[in-house]
Amino acid sequence: MILADLTWKEVDALSRDTIVVIPTGSLEQHAAFLPVFTDSLIATAVSQAVEARTTDKILLTPCLWLGASGHHINFVGTCSASMQGYIESLKAVIESFERHGFHRFLIINGHGGNDQPNGVTLRMIKEQKQHLTLGHSLYAKFGEATIAEQLQGKLNTMQHACEAEVSLMLHLHPDKVRTSLLRDDGLRSQPPTQTLVKMWDEISEEGSFGFATLGTAEKGKAIFEACVDGLVQEIEAIHRGIAFHGIF
Ligand SMILES: [Zn+2]
Numbered sequence: 001m002i003l004a005d006l007t008w009k010e011v012d013a014l015s016r017d018t019i020v021v022i023p024t025g026s027l028e029q030h031a032a033f034l035p036v037f038t039d040s041l042i043a044t045a046v047s048q049a050v051e052a053r054t055t056d057k058i059l060l061t062p063c064l065w066l067g068a069s070g071h072h073i074n075f076v077g078t079c080s081a082s083m084q085g086y087i088e089s090l091k092a093v094i095e096s097f098e099r100h101g102f103h104r105f106l107i108i109n110g111h112g113g114n115d116q117p118n119g120v121t122l123r124m125i126k127e128q129k130q131h132l133t134l135g136h137s138l139y140a141k142f143g144e145a146t147i148a149e150q151l152q153g154k155l156n157t158m159q160h161a162c163e164a165e166v167s168l169m170l171h172l173h174p175d176k177v178r179t180s181l182l183r184d185d186g187l188r189s190q191p192p193t194q195t196l197v198k199m200w201d202e203i204s205e206e207g208s209f210g211f212a213t214l215g216t217a218e219k220g221k222a223i224f225e226a227c228v229d230g231l232v233q234e235i236e237a238i239h240r241g242i243a244f245h246g247i248f
Contacts, residue, residue: 026067043110142230153211162210171220
């Protein structure tokens, strides 16, 4: 079910075993060739495709688009919550449903910078409310094998405004990709240190990391479908797991 399309009475009529699915994205620079809403667009598209196949099991909220993007803030057009503000807003969404009896939550994340705060938020909630079922993952985690298989550049994992993200956008929103501006970036030789926390303009000149020029819609379709398939299985497993737990 799509939350934004329902009335409150229709939400109230749902089983409280329904899994509340929250996409998390960002509004941050994605180099000169992808729009700033890229992460939110992909997280939304993946979540909607998942919802179409699990509609009676989930309640899909709109994408939480204000992400933890402080590391991109030196590029104009980026909007970021503070880390604490991000955690508080995610917590508020979960608690809004929890007070009405919903007890299963899954975050489908489209932005790497949200990954740690998503985990911290769920750990904090879980320690207080242990009866809740709480899960989170980057959508790309479910497409790792396909991503490694599809990508032709030297990097075979999801990066930022990279071969994989360009491919996904060429598949989902080809009109939004500035194909004449695609360039590979962020690929300087390995630095001597491996541990430092960096701002994104220390990593890349124009804001990307990867072989964006190798992106194609075909690769994007394969990656998209793998991520959706994996997430559908995950939702079915969460659904079954709780039903199983309830028997004993
Ligand atoms: Zn991105």
